[in-house]
Amino acid sequence: MLLGYLSEIVKDHQKAEQHLVSIFNAIPQHLHEINNTDTNIWCQLQRLAKKHLSDSFVVGGGSHLGNGINTRQDKNKFLDRMTDEQQLIFSSIYYNHKTTLQLAKELNKPEDLIRTTLKEAFAIIRKGL
Amino acid sequence: MNIQNYIDSGILEIYVLGSASEAETQELLDYKEKFPEVKQALFELETDMERIAQQMAIKPPPTTWLKIQENLNELIEMPEPEPLRLKQLGEPQEPYQKKRDQQFIEVESESSQMRLHKSWRWVFAAVFVLSKIFLGCTIYFYLENRQINRELQELRTEVKQLQSK
Numbered sequence: 001m002l003l004g005y006l007s008e009i010v011k012d013h014q015k016a017e018q019h020l021v022s023i024f025n026a027i028p029q030h031l032h033e034i035n036n037t038d039t040n041i042w043c044q045l046q047r048l049a050k051k052h053l054s055d056s057f058v059v060g061g062g063s064h065l066g067n068g069i070n071t072r073q074d075k076n077k078f079l080d081r082m083t084d085e086q087q088l089i090f091s092s093i094y095y096n097h098k099t100t101l102q103l104a105k106e107l108n109k110p111e112d113l114i115r116t117t118l119k120e121a122f123a124i125i126r127k128g129l
Numbered sequence: 130m131n132i133q134n135y136i137d138s139g140i141l142e143i144y145v146l147g148s149a150s151e152a153e154t155q156e157l158l159d160y161k162e163k164f165p166e167v168k169q170a171l172f173e174l175e176t177d178m179e180r181i182a183q184q185m186a187i188k189p190p191p192t193t194w195l196k197i198q199e200n201l202n203e204l205i206e207m208p209e210p211e212p213l214r215l216k217q218l219g220e221p222q223e224p225y226q227k228k229r230d231q232q233f234i235e236v237e238s239e240s241s242q243m244r245l246h247k248s249w250r251w252v253f254a255a256v257f258v259l260s261k262i263f264l265g266c267t268i269y270f271y272l273e274n275r276q277i278n279r280e281l282q283e284l285r286t287e288v289k290q291l292q293s294k
Binding site: 001002003004005007008013014017019021024025028038040042043046047050076077078090093094096098099100115117118119122125126 | 133137138139140143145146147150172173174175176177178179180181182183184185186187188189190193196197200201224239
C-alpha cells in the first residue's frame with residue numbers, strides 16, 4: 001500500500017522503493033508515537049511518509065511532487081467517480097500535501113468550499129464501497 | 130458547541146489526509162476523547178483511507194523487504210556496548226603526587242567479542258576460495274611431479290639397459 005502511495009507522489013518506481021525502505025528503517029525511531037495512539041496504522045504510516053518526503057524534498061532543494069493530477073485514474077474506482085474538481089482537491093491534499101488554505105488561494109475559492117468539496121469526495125469514496 | 134457541526138466542517142477529512150495544522154490536530158484529538166461521535170466518524174474515515182490505499186497498492190519486489198530486514202536485523206542484533214569501567218585503585222591520591230609511570234587511568238572492558246564490519250565477509254570468502262585454489266594447485270603439481278619422476282625412472286632404466294647391450 002505504501003509503495004503505491006509513494007509511487008503516486010514521486011512518479012518514479014525506483015525512487016518510491018528507496019523511500020519505502022527509508023521510511024521502514026525510520027519506524028523504530030517512531031515506535032513510541034505509533035504505540036501510544038489508537039489511530040489507524042495506515043494513517044500513521046501515511047503521516048510518517050509525508051514527514052519523510054517533506055524532509056527529503058527540503059534537503060533535495062526542490063519539489064518532486066506532481067501537479068495533483070492522478071496518473072493512474074483507470075486503476076482507482078474511487079477517484080474515477082469523482083468530478084475533476086473533487087479529484088484535484090483530494091489528490092492535491094492526499095498526494096501533494098497541500099493545505100486547504102493553499103488550495104483556496106490557488107483555485108481562488110473560499111476555504112469552506114474546498115472543505116465541502118473534500119467532504120463530497122469522501123462521500124463518493126464511501127458510496128463506492 | 131454542536132459536535133455534529135464540527136464533524137460536518139470537514140476537519141476530520143483534512144486530519145486523516147494529514148493536512149491539519151497542529152492546533153486543529155490537538156483540538157480534534159481532544160474531541161475524539163470527549164465525544165464518541167467524533168471517534169466513530171474518524172474511525173470510518175480512516176477505514177475509507179485504507180480502502181483507497183488498497184486500491185492503489187503496488188506489491189513491493191522481494192528485494193525491498195530484504196533491504197528493510199537487513200537494517201532491522203542490525204538493530205536487533207547490535208548488542209549494547211559494554212560500558213568502560215574504571216578500575217578501583219584503592220585510596221585516592223593526588224595525581225601530581227604519583228610517579229610518572231603511574232599517571233595512567235586503567236581501563237577495563239568486559240567484552241571478549243570483536244565486532245567487524247560486514248564488508249570483511251567478502252575478504253574472508255576470498256581467502257577461503259584462494260586457499261581452495263592453492264590446495265588444488267598443490268595436489269595437481271604433486272601428482273604431476275610424481276608422474277614425471279616415474280617417467281624419468283623408466284627412462285633411466287631404459288638407458289641402462291641400452292648401455293649394457
